[in-house]
Amino acid sequence: MLAVTRAFQSIADFYPPVLRAQVEHEMPALQRSAGRLALEVLDAEERGIPYIEAVSQASFPLMGRAHHGLLDMLQWRIPPALVEAMRAMLDLAGNGAFDPSRRLLFAIASRRSDPEAALARFLLYQAVRLNLYVRAWNSPELEAWGCIGRIEEETQHVLSGLLAVPEMYDDEMLPLNVLVAEAMLHLSRDAARMRRLLADEMGDVLGDLALMIEATRVVRTLEAADAAVFRPGRALEKLGSQQIADRFPWHFPSANSVDQRRRRFRKAFDPGELPEPPGDRFIDLMLSGLRKEDDE
Numbered sequence: 426m427l428a429v430t431r432a433f434q435s436i437a438d439f440y441p442p443v444l445r446a447q448v449e450h451e452m453p454a455l456q457r458s459a460g461r462l463a464l465e466v467l468d469a470e471e472r473g474i475p476y477i478e479a480v481s482q483a484s485f486p487l488m489g490r491a492h493h494g495l496l497d498m499l500q501w502r503i504p505p506a507l508v509e510a511m512r513a514m515l516d517l518a519g520n521g522a523f524d525p526s527r528r529l530l531f532a533i534a535s536r537r538s539d540p541e542a543a544l545a546r547f548l549l550y551q552a553v554r555l556n557l558y559v560r561a562w563n564s565p566e567l568e569a570w571g572c573i574g575r576i577e578e579e580t581q582h583v584l585s586g587l588l589a590v591p592e593m594y595d596d597e598m599l600p601l602n603v604l605v606a607e608a609m610l611h612l613s614r615d616a617a618r619m620r621r622l623l624a625d626e627m628g629d630v631l632g633d634l635a636l637m638i639e640a641t642r643v644v645r646t647l648e649a650a651d652a653a654v655f656r657p658g659r660a661l662e663k664l665g666s667q668q669i670a671d672r673f674p675w676h677f678p679s680a681n682s683v684d685q686r687r688r689r690f691r692k693a694f695d696p697g698e699l700p701e702p703p704g705d706r707f708i709d710l711m712l713s714g715l716r717k718e719d720d721e
Contacts, residue, residue, distance in 0.1 A: 458487070459544060460540070461487055462487040462488065462491060462544060462547070463540035463541055463543055463544035464540050465479075465485045465486075465487050465488050466479075466488060466540075466543040466544055466546070466547040467538075467539075467540050467543035468484075468485075469485055469488065470543055470546075471538075475578070475581055476488070476492070476547065476550055476581050477577055477578050477581070480492035480493070488547070489672065490672070490674075491547075491551065492551065493672050493673065494673070494675075495551050495554065495555055496554075496558060496656075497649050497652070497653055497673060497676075498649070498707060499555075499558065499559070499562075499649075499706070499707050499708040499711070500645075500647060500648055500649040500652045500706050500707070500708060501648070501649045501706060501707050502648050502649070502703055502705050502706050503705050503706065503707060503710065505705075508705060508710070511707070511710050512710060512713075512714070515710060515711060515714045516714065519714055521599075524599055527599070527600060527601045528598075528599075528600060530545045530548060530549060530601075531545070531549065531588075531593065531594075531600035531601070532594065533545040534546045534549055534584075534588060535588050535594075546584060546588075549584055549600075549601065549604065550580055550581055550584055552601055552604075552605075553580050553584070553601075553604050553605055553608050554577060554580065556605040556608070556609075557573055557576060557577075557605075557608055557609070557612060558573065559708065559711050559712070559715070560609065560715070561573060561612065562645060562708060562712060563712075565638050565641035565642040565645060566634075566638045566641075567612065567616055568641050569634060569637035569638040569640075569641045570616070570619045570623075570634065571619075572612055572615045572616050572619060573612065575615055576608055576611050576612045576615065579608075579611055580604075580608055583604065583607050583608065583611075584604060587600070587603065587604060587607070640655075642699070643655075643699060643700065644656045645702075645708075646699060646700040646701065646702045647700060648703055648706060649676065649706070650673075650676040650677075650686060651686065651690050653669060653672075653673045653676055653677075654669060654683060654686050654687050654690065655687075655690070665680070666680035666681075666683040666684050666687075667680040667683075669683045670682065670683050
């Protein structure tokens with residue numbers, strides 16, 4: 426798993442020495458996990474199961490955890506010792522320092538019937554998802570209206586199409602940037618379509634959507650474990666406590682721990698006051714970086 430190993434190593438370079446040593450110690454285990462995930466992705470592809478469906482099926486547990494864990498990661502609080510390292514990494518990412526690794530990932534993704542290539546495709550797909558959520562973070566209506574969910578379904582097809590375009594492999598090309606730009610264009614068009622549809626709607630539909638938007642807005646202010654309990658699912662699916670524990674085992678060792686977290690939050694939550702974001706979550710650092718880019 427050359428691409429995954431290089432990616433982890435390039436990120437670890439920004440960590441303090443003690444944490445860098447720990448990451449290097451865990452690298453063999455990460456490579457084994459990446460190998461198992463790669464086989465799941467390849468299996469899903471060869472069976473014709475889209476990623477967005479596979480991540481909800483019991484046959485693909487690692488795909489599901491990676492998929493749901495990515496969004497969960499955005500709301501993780503960063504330990505104080507790592508905040509500056511994360512800021513430095515995000516600054517470099519914005520300045521193109523990781524472009525060679527991204528080109529390598531795209532080149533690997535073009536291979537067929539290869540587990541590492543399948544993993545590369547899945548990672549590119551997830552990278553596009555990550556960018557969609559970050560760039561639409563302060564527009565919760567785009568998630569509540571289902572716009573992001575629909576683009577998630579389209580992204581795998583867009584990726585497959587661009588992998589077949591020879592110009593995407595030119596030295597000056599930035600494949601991930603092209604993928605994200607294409608996804609954002611689709612998102613913008615879908616959002617405009619929804620606004621036109623909603624202009625003609627009245628009554629219960631608008632009321633339900635308003636509640637969904639507000640629920641999404643509140644969830645986006647929380648740290649990861651609380652957000653995992655309350656985040657609205659696709660198609661308004663209602664997850665049971667055991668399903669949440671299975672989806673986010675790094676937060677919850679059991680269904681009972683989910684219930685306890687839910688009760689504590691509800692007891693402390695004031696519905697008349699929007700919670701203040703902690704400020705030290707991964708998403709907070711990413712949004713700060715985007716604002717800096719806009720100012721420049």
